[in-house]
Amino acid sequence: MGIKGLKQVIADRAPSALRTVEMKHLVGRKIAIDASTSLYQFLVAVRNEGQNMTTSDGSTTSHLIGLLYRTVNMVEAGLKPVYVFDGKPPTMKGGELEKRREKRVKAEASLKEAEEEGNEEEAFKQMKRLSKVTPEINEQAKQLLKLMGVPYVTAPCEAEAECAALAKAGKVWAAASQDMDTLLFGAPVLLRNVTVSAARNLPIEEIRLKEVLDDLGYTLDQLIDLGIILGCDYCDSIRGVGPKSGYEYIKEHRSIEEAIKVDKVAKGMPENWPFEQARELFHNADVSDCSTEFVWEKPDTEGMVQFLVQEMEFNEQRVRSAAAKLEKASGKGQQVRIDSFFKVTANRSAPKKEDAKGNSKRKGVVANGSAKRPKK
Numbered sequence: 523m524g525i526k527g528l529k530q531v532i533a534d535r536a537p538s539a540l541r542t543v544e545m546k547h548l549v550g551r552k553i554a555i556d557a558s559t560s561l562y563q564f565l566v567a568v569r570n571e572g573q574n575m576t577t578s579d580g581s582t583t584s585h586l587i588g589l590l591y592r593t594v595n596m597v598e599a600g601l602k603p604v605y606v607f608d609g610k611p612p613t614m615k616g617g618e619l620e621k622r623r624e625k626r627v628k629a630e631a632s633l634k635e636a637e638e639e640g641n642e643e644e645a646f647k648q649m650k651r652l653s654k655v656t657p658e659i660n661e662q663a664k665q666l667l668k669l670m671g672v673p674y675v676t677a678p679c680e681a682e683a684e685c686a687a688l689a690k691a692g693k694v695w696a697a698a699s700q701d702m703d704t705l706l707f708g709a710p711v712l713l714r715n716v717t718v719s720a721a722r723n724l725p726i727e728e729i730r731l732k733e734v735l736d737d738l739g740y741t742l743d744q745l746i747d748l749g750i751i752l753g754c755d756y757c758d759s760i761r762g763v764g765p766k767s768g769y770e771y772i773k774e775h776r777s778i779e780e781a782i783k784v785d786k787v788a789k790g791m792p793e794n795w796p797f798e799q800a801r802e803l804f805h806n807a808d809v810s811d812c813s814t815e816f817v818w819e820k821p822d823t824e825g826m827v828q829f830l831v832q833e834m835e836f837n838e839q840r841v842r843s844a845a846a847k848l849e850k851a852s853g854k855g856q857q858v859r860i861d862s863f864f865k866v867t868a869n870r871s872a873p874k875k876e877d878a879k880g881n882s883k884r885k886g887v888v889a890n891g892s893a894k895r896p897k898k
Contacts, residue, residue, distance in 0.1 A: 525701075525706065526753050527765030528752060531768070534765075537737075539729055545596065549601070551600075551695045552602040553596075553713060554693075555605050556682050556699035557660070559700045561589065563718055563719065585655075585663060598851045605663070605675075606685050607676045609678045609681075670845075677810065681699070682699045682707060686704050690709070691812035693814070705729065706749045710731050710732065714726070739773065750797050752764075756799070756803055760782075778797050826845050827842065
């Protein structure tokens with residue numbers, strides 16, 4: 523679910539923290555990817571295009587198609603992806619999961635009605651709502667990743683919390699997820715749209731937590747409180763409070779406890795609102811010790827052919843081509859990023875000086891002639 527309206531707050535109040543990047547600019551970066559949201563995107567993308575990718579016995583394959591080709595694109599661009607799968611959901615998420623089950627029942631009835639009426643547009647809309655990442659889909663994805671030589675882990679609890687923990691621990695550079703609550707778990711860098719369908723042509727968004735907090739004038743505690751007020755997986759939002767007013771309430775009152783003393787906020791607060799427990803889950807999420815050392819290996823081409831071609835009925839030529847691209851690009855992510863050759867200097871507009879020969883020189887140039895990189 524994520525945090526409704528949080529990106530709007532960041533775009534309006536902390537625009538310098540939000541930038542777009544191309545995949546090629548992430549060369550050499552290790553990135554922890556929320557596998558569940560990625561697989562869901564692959565399932566939905568195919569259904570939105572009106573395709574039903576299955577084997578002859580009816581088994582769904584669209585998640586494997588998306589995972590294969592999107593991962594190949596990342597590895598070819600020099601990224602080092604690590605997929606993180608969900609573990610057991612937290613107890614407090616039970617209410618959210620129950621709501622999702624109720625929505626599925628309604629969507630199934632609406633889909634049946636739309637199909638009977640021949641309303642294709644409505645049918646696709648309901649199919650999107652019914653897309654679900656099952657345990658079988660997760661296991662198939664893990665099998666494919668292993669054959670591709672791409673590391674993965676299963677989180678103790680929620681994948682986005684584990685992605686954030688890996689980034690905080692320095693095991694990866696960024697967490698990649700569509701869920702904005704990844705920031706509330708403390709991810710220093712959040713990447714969005716990394717695994718969206720290429721057909722949607724959405725730019726990759728990079729959001730840096732420190733800049734978000736600096737520009738908003740918030741602490742992480744206050745950003746978490748804002749997310750809870752706007753509504754998260756652990757508790758409902760406050761009725762009548764949107765992104766703009768929510769930002770102002772936390773900005774002025776500095777905490778939920780003080781904000782709910784305002785009559786308008788108090789009147790919209792849900793009954794038995796467990797904001798303190800939600801806050802605790804963000805502060806002390808159930809994550810691993812982040813001691814795993816990730817290794818990217820060359821693909822098992824014949825294993826990929828056996829699984830994807832023999833079992834999942836993929837085109838053999840395309841599978842072998844994808845495997846060849848993976849093998850060719852397997853060392854690309856080892857390239858040193860160009861920014862590692864530059865040092866940072868605080869002075870962006872240093873005056874020019876002249877040496878004894880009259881040649882102009884600028885502060886920030888080191889002895890070997892390499893320019894020091896200014897701070898961003």
